[in-house]
Amino acid sequence: MLCKLSAVEAMNLKIPVDNLFILEYMPYAPDEYVKVYLYGLSLACHNLDADNSLERIAKRLELDADVVTSAYKYWHEAGVVRFDGQSVEYLPVRPVTEVVRKIPKGKYDAFAAQLNSMIRSRMISQAEFARYFDLMENLHIEPQAMLAIISYSIRLHGEKVSYKYISAVAKNLAFEGWTTYDEVHDALSEYENYSADLAEIMKALRISRKPDHDDRRLYLKWVKTYGYGLSVILSAAKHVKSGGMAALDGKLTKYYELKLLTQKQIDDYNAENNRLYSLARALAKPLGVSPERYDYIVETYVAKWLALGYDAETLKSIAEYCEKTRRKSFDDMNSVILTYYKRGLITAADFSGYRAFDKEIAEVYSKCGIDRTVTDFDRDCYRTWTAEWKLSPDLVDAAAELASGKDNPVAYMNKILSNWRLKGVTTPEQAAAIKPEQTVIRKVSADELNAMFNDVTEDNI
Numbered sequence: 001m002l003c004k005l006s007a008v009e010a011m012n013l014k015i016p017v018d019n020l021f022i023l024e025y026m027p028y029a030p031d032e033y034v035k036v037y038l039y040g041l042s043l044a045c046h047n048l049d050a051d052n053s054l055e056r057i058a059k060r061l062e063l064d065a066d067v068v069t070s071a072y073k074y075w076h077e078a079g080v081v082r083f084d085g086q087s088v089e090y091l092p093v094r095p096v097t098e099v100v101r102k103i104p105k106g107k108y109d110a111f112a113a114q115l116n117s118m119i120r121s122r123m124i125s126q127a128e129f130a131r132y133f134d135l136m137e138n139l140h141i142e143p144q145a146m147l148a149i150i151s152y153s154i155r156l157h158g159e160k161v162s163y164k165y166i167s168a169v170a171k172n173l174a175f176e177g178w179t180t181y182d183e184v185h186d187a188l189s190e191y192e193n194y195s196a197d198l199a200e201i202m203k204a205l206r207i208s209r210k211p212d213h214d215d216r217r218l219y220l221k222w223v224k225t226y227g228y229g230l231s232v233i234l235s236a237a238k239h240v241k242s243g244g245m246a247a248l249d250g251k252l253t254k255y256y257e258l259k260l261l262t263q264k265q266i267d268d269y270n271a272e273n274n275r276l277y278s279l280a281r282a283l284a285k286p287l288g289v290s291p292e293r294y295d296y297i298v299e300t301y302v303a304k305w306l307a308l309g310y311d312a313e314t315l316k317s318i319a320e321y322c323e324k325t326r327r328k329s330f331d332d333m334n335s336v337i338l339t340y341y342k343r344g345l346i347t348a349a350d351f352s353g354y355r356a357f358d359k360e361i362a363e364v365y366s367k368c369g370i371d372r373t374v375t376d377f378d379r380d381c382y383r384t385w386t387a388e389w390k391l392s393p394d395l396v397d398a399a400a401e402l403a404s405g406k407d408n409p410v411a412y413m414n415k416i417l418s419n420w421r422l423k424g425v426t427t428p429e430q431a432a433a434i435k436p437e438q439t440v441i442r443k444v445s446a447d448e449l450n451a452m453f454n455d456v457t458e459d460n461i
Contacts, residue, residue: 015045018093024138025078025093027175035061036071036079044090049191077102078138108133111143118151121159131163139174144181149173152188156212169213191216194223197230204237205244218249226256232263239270276302279312286316286323287333301330306335309346317348343380357382360393365401368409381410389421398428 017038025446026034039061043052054072058065069085076083081090112129136146149170153161173179178187191213198211198219233252240415247254260266276298283302284291293296305315318340322333340346345354358374365371385391401417403409425431 013046015042017041020093020095021080024095025080029074029078030071032061032063032067033071033074036063036068037075039319040072040081040088041090044088048127101412103133103137108136108143111136111147114147115150118147118154119159128163131167135167139170139179141170141174141179141184142181145179145184148181148184148188152192153213156210165213172213172217191220194219201233201237201248202245204234205240205248207244215245216243222249222252226252227261228252228256232266235263236266258415273298276306279315282312283315283319283330283333286319288323289327289328289330291330297330299332305334308337308341310337311347314346314348314351317351318452339376352381357386363395363402364396365409367397368403369405370409378410381414383418385413390419391417392426394428395420395426395431398431 015038021037024420029037032344036057039057043057053221054068057063058068061068072081072083072088075081079091080093081088083089089180108129111132112124115129115132116124132146135141136143141149150166153166153169157165162437173184173187176187178184186379194216198215201219202209202211202215219233222233233248236251236255237248238449240251241407243250245297255261255269258269260269277294280294280297280302302315310318315337318336318428319333322328327333327336334349343354345351355374357379361378365374365378386393387398396413396417399413399420400409402416403412406412420431420434423434425434
C-alpha cells in the first residue's frame, strides 16, 4: 500500500528553511539561484512528482533550463545539495566556514604571494591559506578585496591579527554587498575617516583601547542610519556608566526608536525620565520596597498614574496612606489608585471634597451607635444617600436613629433610606408616618429576583 498526501494537502504544508541558509548563503547568491533552491526544496519535502524535473522546474519558474542547471551546480559547490547532472539531493546546511570547496590549482597563487609579503613576522600555514580561499569562494569576495580587508585588519591589530577577526570583517562587508576591491576599498576608507571622532567617543566612555572594526561599524550606523552628529553621540556617551560601546549603541538605538532626533528632544526626554525615576524611588520608600528594576516600575505604574491625572504630591500622599494601611507593594497601591479613579478622586481638591463630610458622617454614625474612624465605604454610602438619592441630612439622621441597636446599622440604614426614596419620602415627618413593618424588606424568591433584574434595563437605570 502506498501512502501519500493529496496534492491539495501537500500545497498547504510548510517547508523547513534553515536559518543558516538565509543568513550565510542566500544574501550572496543570484536571485534566480535562490528561487531554484527554494522551489526544489519544496518538491523534495512534499514529493510533488508532477514538477519534479529540471525541465518542469525551469518552466514553472520561467527560467531557461541552463539557468536551473547552473543554479544546482552552484549549490552543489556550496555544499548544500548533491547534484550529478540529473538528480538533486538536498543536504544539511552547514556554516559556510565549514564548507570545503574544490579550488582549481593555482587560482590563488598571486593572492598567497601578496599575503606572504604583507605578513613577514610569522609563517602562514597551509591551513590558514585554505581558510582564506574558502572564505573568498563562499562569500564571493575578490582576492584584491580580501587583501584590502587583511591589510585593514593589520593596521588595527598588527600582524598577529587572527583569522577569526579578519573573517568577521569580511562577513560584515559581504553582508552589506561589498565584495569587489572598489567596494571594499571605499567602505574601509570611510571607516578610517572617523578615527578621530571615535577616539573622542572612546575617551568619553573611559575606554583605553584603540577603536576596532566593530566600533567603526557602530559609529557609521549612528551617523549614517540614525543621523546623529558627533556632539549628540558624545553627550549620550557621557551618561553611559558602564558597558562601553554596546551600552552606548543601546542608548542611541532607543533614542532613534523613540524618534528623538535632536539634542533638545533627547535632553527633554532624559529630564522627564529622571523625574519619573526620582518619583518612583520616592514612592518605594513609604511602601518599604526596593525594586531591582525601576524602569519596570516607571513603565508599569508611575507613568500610567501620571497619565490618569495624578500629580507627584498626590501620589506621595497615597503611598503614605498605603503604608499606614499596610499595603506594602506597588500592586496594592495600584489597586487603591484605580479605586479612587473610579470615584473621580484625582486631585488634592477632589480628595479634600471627598472627606469634607467626615464630621457629618461621624455624627450620623454616633446616632446609630457606631464609634470608629470614617472609611471610604462610609463616605460612598453617605454620598449615595445625599448626592445621588438627594435625601436630606435630617432624613439620614432619622434613619440613623432607627438603625441604633441593629446588628449592622449601616446596612439597615441603606435599606430604610432606599425604601423611603422609592416611596417618595422627603422629610422625617413623612418617614414617621410610615408604619415600621412597611420599612421591612421581605425576602424574595430566586424567580422574583431574576424577574426584577430583567425589568431593570440600562434605559431604566
